[in-house]
Amino acid sequence: MVDLSRYLDAAATSPPAAEVLAAMAAMAPLAWANPSSLHDPGLAAAELLERSRIRIGAALGAEPGQLVFCSGGSEAIHLALLGSAALLEPGRLLISAVEHPATRAAASLLQRQGWQLQVLPVNRQGLVDPEILAAWLEPPTRLVSLIWGQSEVGTLQPLERLGALCRQAGVRLHVDAVQVVGHGPVNLAQLPVDLLSCTAHKLQGPRGVAALALASGLELAPLIGGGSQEGGRRGGTEPVLLAHGFAEALDLAAARLAAGGGRDPLAPLRDQLWGRLCALEGLRISGPAPGGGVERLPHHLSLLVSSDDGRPLSGRALVRALARRGWAVSSGSACSSNGAASAASPILLAMGYGEQEAASGLRLSLGPWLRPEDLERFPEDLEAARRELQAD
């Protein structure tokens, strides 16, 4: 049994909330049927699916018909980019230098189909410069994909401003909102955004379901054919029970945000933790400092760790040293924690850090299961882990 009071890796994934599991268990007896079937069990499953779609749409500021259920954020991103490109003349695609690997992979596939790829640089805080974006929005740019909340360093891009530039230029914008949804208000109807991806498992929903939300009237070609499900935009029998769990998780998140007056109640917990950590030797923040004027994900802290004499220490070794003390943290995004040839984070490299510093990252991401007292011992344990490593 995992001790959740020491699980600080919410940005990798989050344990489904008890309310989500209970809601799924309650509906499991009728959610199994095929929602495309015309008999009673099928109609009951279809009704549950559509009710979930209405709830999820309401949470994201989209009409139910504007949602496409997918298997995960990675699929939603591929559908957004490849499904858009299939309806456009090949042109130029812009992405930032701090995208999730799923976006980079979809962009590479488009390059093989004849698209030009332009990667926009970011500054030391991970921000895209609006002027650089504006300069690249000239033809033949036809598609832009930007990560709203960066998973490794927490940077929130100024989406209103960047999106408005894309709208002015008439260029379609996809936003990877996987880390944002559940931690801040999202209203597609009021954002200058054409496509928005999110995934249930980052917000205490079940694994295996995600949504791509489309601006009203936007057309998209399917990646997976074979059925007329999801308005012909994604073939395959829909995961009715998972969609129900997703809707429940979004409702819980909305209630938490409402209780915090629109702000994630995890932000003060994160700020408190940062207040204690920044008093320690050898720790610096990467990405925007909490409260420093540039926005960052409210549940997220990312650190660069060094020895007393300023030598960068290995983030991966720190993760293991903290695991020996019972803590679950990460050295970057979960997707880059395994198997990458170099320990240096491509995200930190893109932000201008050197190879060694870029391998010294530590990510702490909080979830609603944590109470302030759970975090009391963390600074002490991190300091002990740091000392152990610098002595090696």
Ligand SMILES: Cc1ncc(COP(=O)(O)O)c(C=O)c1O
């Ligand atoms: C910013 C971001 N985008 C996309 C993904 C991919 O989502 P999924 O794991 O549901 O495929 C992740 C997951 O780590 C993420 O953090």
